[in-house]
Amino acid sequence: MSYPRLLRRTLLYIGATAFALWVLIPIFLIAISSFTPPNEIYAWPKPIIPSRFSLDTMRFFLNSYGVLNSLRNSILVALLTLAFTLAVGAPAGYAVARFSFRGREAFRLGILITRMFPTALLAVPLAVTFIKWGLYDTLIGVALIHTAMALPFAVIITTGIFMGVPKDLEEAAMTLGCSRFGAFVRVALPLALPGLAAAAMFTFVISWNEVFAATILTVNNRTLPAHILTTIQASPLYFRFAGGFFMTIPALFFMFFIRRYLFHMWGGATAER
Amino acid sequence: MDVRLRKLLGTDTLLPYWLLLPSIVFIGVFFLMPLFNAIMLAFRADNGAFTLDYFKKMVADVRFIEALKYTFLLAITIVPLQLITALAMALLVNTGFRGSRFFLYLFALPLGISDLAAGLIWLSIFTQHGFLNSILYSLGIIERPIYFISYQNTGLTFLAVVMAEHWRATAIVLVILVAGLQMISKDYLEAAEVLGARGWKKVWYVILPMLKPSLQSALIIRTIFALQTFAVVLALAGDIIPVLAGEAYFWHFLYRNSHVASAYAVFLMAISIGMTWFYLRFLRSRMEVIRG
Amino acid sequence: MAAEIRLEKVRKTFGKVVAVKDMDLLVEPGEFLVLLGPSGCGKTTTLRCIAGLERVDHGRVYIGGRDVTELPPSKRGIAMVFQSYAVFPHMTVAQNIGFGLRMRRAPKNEIKKAVQEVARLLQIDELLDRYPSQLSGGQRQRVAVARALVMRPEVLLMDEPLSNLDALLRLQMRAELKKLHREVGTTTVYVTHDQIEALSLGDRIAVMREGEIMQLDAPNEVYDMPANVFVGGFIGTPPMNFLRAEVRKEDGGVYLAVGDFSVEVHKEWQEKLEGMVGKKVVLGIRAENIEVRPTPEGGALPARVVVSEPLGAQQLLTVQVGKDVLKVATSTELSATPGQTIGLVLTKAKIRLFDEESGEALKFD
Ligand SMILES: Nc1ncnc2c1ncn2[C@@H]1O[C@H](COP(=O)(O)OP(=O)(O)OP(=O)(O)O)[C@@H](O)[C@H]1O
Ligand SMILES: [Mg+2]
Numbered sequence: 001m002s003y004p005r006l007l008r009r010t011l012l013y014i015g016a017t018a019f020a021l022w023v024l025i026p027i028f029l030i031a032i033s034s035f036t037p038p039n040e041i042y043a044w045p046k047p048i049i050p051s052r053f054s055l056d057t058m059r060f061f062l063n064s065y066g067v068l069n070s071l072r073n074s075i076l077v078a079l080l081t082l083a084f085t086l087a088v089g090a091p092a093g094y095a096v097a098r099f100s101f102r103g104r105e106a107f108r109l110g111i112l113i114t115r116m117f118p119t120a121l122l123a124v125p126l127a128v129t130f131i132k133w134g135l136y137d138t139l140i141g142v143a144l145i146h147t148a149m150a151l152p153f154a155v156i157i158t159t160g161i162f163m164g165v166p167k168d169l170e171e172a173a174m175t176l177g178c179s180r181f182g183a184f185v186r187v188a189l190p191l192a193l194p195g196l197a198a199a200a201m202f203t204f205v206i207s208w209n210e211v212f213a214a215t216i217l218t219v220n221n222r223t224l225p226a227h228i229l230t231t232i233q234a235s236p237l238y239f240r241f242a243g244g245f246f247m248t249i250p251a252l253f254f255m256f257f258i259r260r261y262l263f264h265m266w267g268g269a270t271a272e273r
Numbered sequence: 274m275d276v277r278l279r280k281l282l283g284t285d286t287l288l289p290y291w292l293l294l295p296s297i298v299f300i301g302v303f304f305l306m307p308l309f310n311a312i313m314l315a316f317r318a319d320n321g322a323f324t325l326d327y328f329k330k331m332v333a334d335v336r337f338i339e340a341l342k343y344t345f346l347l348a349i350t351i352v353p354l355q356l357i358t359a360l361a362m363a364l365l366v367n368t369g370f371r372g373s374r375f376f377l378y379l380f381a382l383p384l385g386i387s388d389l390a391a392g393l394i395w396l397s398i399f400t401q402h403g404f405l406n407s408i409l410y411s412l413g414i415i416e417r418p419i420y421f422i423s424y425q426n427t428g429l430t431f432l433a434v435v436m437a438e439h440w441r442a443t444a445i446v447l448v449i450l451v452a453g454l455q456m457i458s459k460d461y462l463e464a465a466e467v468l469g470a471r472g473w474k475k476v477w478y479v480i481l482p483m484l485k486p487s488l489q490s491a492l493i494i495r496t497i498f499a500l501q502t503f504a505v506v507l508a509l510a511g512d513i514i515p516v517l518a519g520e521a522y523f524w525h526f527l528y529r530n531s532h533v534a535s536a537y538a539v540f541l542m543a544i545s546i547g548m549t550w551f552y553l554r555f556l557r558s559r560m561e562v563i564r565g
Numbered sequence: 566m567a568a569e570i571r572l573e574k575v576r577k578t579f580g581k582v583v584a585v586k587d588m589d590l591l592v593e594p595g596e597f598l599v600l601l602g603p604s605g606c607g608k609t610t611t612l613r614c615i616a617g618l619e620r621v622d623h624g625r626v627y628i629g630g631r632d633v634t635e636l637p638p639s640k641r642g643i644a645m646v647f648q649s650y651a652v653f654p655h656m657t658v659a660q661n662i663g664f665g666l667r668m669r670r671a672p673k674n675e676i677k678k679a680v681q682e683v684a685r686l687l688q689i690d691e692l693l694d695r696y697p698s699q700l701s702g703g704q705r706q707r708v709a710v711a712r713a714l715v716m717r718p719e720v721l722l723m724d725e726p727l728s729n730l731d732a733l734l735r736l737q738m739r740a741e742l743k744k745l746h747r748e749v750g751t752t753t754v755y756v757t758h759d760q761i762e763a764l765s766l767g768d769r770i771a772v773m774r775e776g777e778i779m780q781l782d783a784p785n786e787v788y789d790m791p792a793n794v795f796v797g798g799f800i801g802t803p804p805m806n807f808l809r810a811e812v813r814k815e816d817g818g819v820y821l822a823v824g825d826f827s828v829e830v831h832k833e834w835q836e837k838l839e840g841m842v843g844k845k846v847v848l849g850i851r852a853e854n855i856e857v858r859p860t861p862e863g864g865a866l867p868a869r870v871v872v873s874e875p876l877g878a879q880q881l882l883t884v885q886v887g888k889d890v891l892k893v894a895t896s897t898e899l900s901a902t903p904g905q906t907i908g909l910v911l912t913k914a915k916i917r918l919f920d921e922e923s924g925e926a927l928k929f930d
Contacts, residue, residue, distance in 0.1 A: 009370065012365060012368060012370050013370070015361070015365050016365055016366075016370075016372075016373070016376045019358075019361075019362055019365070019376070019379075019380055020376055020379045020380065022440070023379055023380060023382055023383060023440070024379065024382075026394045026395060026397075026398065026440060027382070027386075027394065029394070029397055029398060029404050030393070030394040030397050033397045041402070042402055043402065044402045044407070044410075044418070045402075045406070045407040045410045045411055046402050046403070046404065046407040047407070048404065048407070048408070087295070088295040088296050088299050089296060091292040091293070091295060091296070092292060092293050092295070092296040094292060095288075095289040095290075095292035095293050096293075098289075099288070099289040101289040101290070103290075104289070107293060107297075110300070111296075114300060114304060116493065116494055116497055116545075116549065117304075117497075117542070117545070118497060118498075118500070118501045118541060118542060118545050119304065120501065121311070121501070121518070121521065121538040121541055121542060122303075122304065122307040122308060122311065122538070124311060124314075124521060124525055124531060124534045124535050124537075124538045125307040125308075125310035125311040125313075125314050125531075125535055125538070126303070126307045126310075127525065127531060128310065128314060128531050129306070129307065129310060144303055145303065147299070147303070148299070148300070148303040148304050151296060151299065151300070155296060166649065166651065168647045168649045168651035169651050169653060169654075171618050171638075171645075171647070171651065172645070172647055172651035172653075172712075173653075173664070174617075174618065174637065174638040174639055175616055175617075175618070175638045175639070175643060175644060175645040175713075175722075176639070176644070176664050176665035176668055176712070176716065177639045177665050177668030177669055177716075178639060178668055179637065179639060180288075180637070182668070187653060187655075190655050191654065191655055205385050208387070209385075209386070209387030209388075209389075209390070210387070211387065211388070211389045211503075211504045212501075212503055212504065212518065212522065215522065215526065216522065216525055216526070225387060225389045225390075225504070228389060228393075229389055229504060229507060229508070230526075232507065232508060232511075233511060237396075237397075237400060240393050240396060240508070241393060241396070241397050243390075243393060244389075244390045244392075244393025244394050244396070244397070244508075245390075245393075245394075247386075247387055247389065247390040247393075248386050248387075248390045248394070251385030251386050251387070251390070252382060252385060252386075254385055255378075255381065255382055255384060255385040256378075259378050259381070262381055262384070262448050263448060263451065263452040263455065286620070
């Protein structure tokens with residue numbers, strides 16, 4: 001290898017490693033903090049690596065009043081959001097991908113605009129409406145606004161996914177004895193499944209991470225982020241660190257599974273044709 | 274399905290509309306209606322009369338100007354920082370060196386991390402006995418902890434928020450830019466190389482111009498989101514740094530005044546829409562920008 | 566088994582584009598009908614209207630005497646081979662072929678038997694456990710055909726099934742499809758824009774243009790007696806040559822004037838053309854029906870050589886007669902340099918005449 005090329009490659013790796021460290025070190029530090037014994041959190045100067053590995057901080061966090069309950073709520077809300085979002089968004093994505101009809105472009109544009117809109121803020125007026133409807137402080141209520149936030153993404157992602165399943169395949173199934181719906185279930189759905197799973201995970205993460213609307217719309221039935229946010233000022237540092245870390249884990253986990261589909265959400269390289 | 278039923282529902286010709294119906298209804302009920310209600314709440318008193326009182330109350334609040342200032346300061350500092358960082362990352366990954374996919378995945382990791390969690394993560398660094406102070410002390414640079422986060426040091430506190438938000442949300446920009454780069458046909462790049470454009474020249478004269486729509490769309494999206502910054506600030510800086518979304522939250526949550534909270538929400542949405550309009554007005558290729 | 570297909574005034578539009586224009590078509594039971602025409606002329610759309618994948622705007626579709634216009638594809642007794650093959654990527658070859666029978670809820674052992682039988686017929690019985698991604702283009706194409714045939718459809722529809730294969734494989738598959746049709750005898754509608762394929766496969770060929778059938782005839786008739794200038798110009802390599810001519814009469818009888826020269830016509834046409842004296846016509850003649858002479862003597866039509874292309878056994882000359890450009894084939898022995906004037910003798914019996922305005926062939930019966 002020539003000298004300039006070697007130099008270039010070395011620089012590339014140095015740059016990439018620097019960025020990677022910038023991303024990873026904070027995650028590493030919060031992980032460490034969460035497994036540092038509570039009293040050492042306040043030590044001065046704090047050693048980067050704690051004297052001993054301890055589950056006490058994590059245990060304290062999980063046993064704190066309201067945490068387990070809010071964790072359960074978070075999971076339920078995320079699952080509800082996922083179900084609502086796919087049930088409502090996937091058919092629309094399918095329609096946009098498969099058919100050309102009047103209003104198709106208008107619909108897509110509307111979806112793209114709602115994607116950019118600060119939807120979480122709508123929790124403020126929704127709180128008033130939800131009180132009337134009996135949805136205030138319910139998990140369904142939170143899931144509904146989370147769905148409103150995730151829906152544009154779901155439509156865009158599923159559009160891309162279904163565009164990736166050739167129309168021919170479904171038509172072939174129809175000529176072979178399937179109804180339109182049967183063709184969808186037997187051919188389009190299995191082929192779209194990995195993509196749909198990624199869309200589902202992405203939706204889950206949106207809901208899992210959302211805090212503004214969840215806090216506004218609940219009082220007793222807090223989700224985990226809402227619970228942490230509302231108790232933050234009164235909580236010891238180690239509670240906050242453990243909470244931060246705990247909220248991060250599933251996100252990292254899901255990111256791993258949806259990494260192939262990341263570019264559908266914002267990029268649209270595959271969603272557009 | 275029975276032919277008659279099919280005809281009645283018009284599934285043959287109306288099928289796409291049936292499929293869109295749920296999402297249109299949903300957007301109507303959980304997007305357009307609350308949007309309308311927000312405006313109603315912000316402009317209408319409980320007796321139904323039109324009023325500007327809530328907006329006056331909002332503006333008269335001592336924290337409003339501060340919140341406005343910090344919200345804009347945050348957006349103005351974070352967005353360019355993120356664009357530059359993400360562009361550097363994207364170009365780096367785009368060279369396609371061995372392992373670049375892996376690095377791309379690493380770079381994109383914070384995409385899945387919530388703003389609240391990001392705030393707490395950086396709190397562990399910036400807090401009084403946090404990692405940063407400990408390291409600085411160990412290196413002998415400081416004698417005693419610096420109060421990064423305190424009312425006395427709002428400048429440093431602000432910087433801490435900027436770092437946390439920069440760290441968290443660069444990933445979105447990165448994803449948009451990488452997707453944009455992937456759409457640039459290899460042919461152009463090869464043609465450029467044949468014509469003698471290498472290295473930085475290629476980046477400057479070929480890649481960047483073609484990446485413009487992606488850059489613009491990242492700019493818009495990030496600006497709008499930066500205006501909503503909330504949990505990072507709250508987790509990291511409590512109420513030291515007021516921001517608009519935080520004020521909406523406080524008015525709703527602490528003062529139980531959904532009118533003023535709505536006024537904040539409407540104000541924020543109006544700024545977001547105004548910003549989008551501003552960008553679309555002054556940047557070219559609008560549709561591509563919205564499309565991302 | 567084999568059913569007839571009848572289209573009555575079938576129209577299909579996409580927005581402003583009329584893809585199929587009030588088409589009437591009758592495909593006989595067991596017939597192999599080829600839809601041929603340039604790109605975008607509505608072949609695929611016609612096929613899809615028969616299949617039920619496209620709803621017709623108006624008109625009726627009958628299969629085996631049954632009105633299927635309102636029926637979904639699954640109820641029409643058709644099977645279709647797609648241009649892309651549309652082999653299901655998430656199923657093995659066996660599952661692909663057996664898919665239709667499974668949808669019919671046929672018993673498992675029967676499915677298995679039928680799949681093996683048809684796989685043997687198409688020589689893919691070795692591949693039954695593979696997934697499509699592990700197949701070559703030709704093998705995928707066979708799977709698509711097998712998947713359609715195993716249904717024992719009343720009607721088999723194929724949309725350019727060979728267009729994605731390389732030239733050699735295409736030749737081979739063409740022969741096999743022909744054999745297959747002879748064995749199975751299903752009514753087949755076959756779309757192609759490859760005229761060689763059409764000529765070699767079809768019992769009849771429907772030449773289409775802009776959503777309309779221009780001519781529906783047996784291959785040799787379409788070739789030798791094109792119904793109009795379009796068909797003549799579309800079919801054949803090189804396509805039919807056209808010369809502007811005028812019907813004239815002199816003491817001897819009726820003849821065709823091409824510029825200053827005269828072309829004699831067939832005796833039978835003499836009196837029929839009698840009534841058309843003074844009328845402008847288009848004279849059509851295929852390259853192989855033109856005899857080339859080194860010099861324009863003895864009543865041969867003088868033509869100036871523009872280009873000569875040697876094609877192995879023959880050479881193809883592009884020549885100019887008046888304002889019209891012709892392609893003629895001749896042996897390589899004749900030396901024809903550009904600019905040289907040669908003589909052309911048209912085989913009288915093979916001349917076709919067309920109306921100058923409408924382009925329709927003149928009928929003399
Ligand atoms: N789904 C559609 N939407 C709009 N226009 C269409 C659609 N399908 C076909 N068309 C138009 O209808 C006309 C006929 O198309 P068709 O696909 O039947 O042509 P074709 O003869 O099969 O051409 P090719 O040989 O290129 O396959 C074309 O002008 C085409 O653009
Ligand atoms: Mg076609």
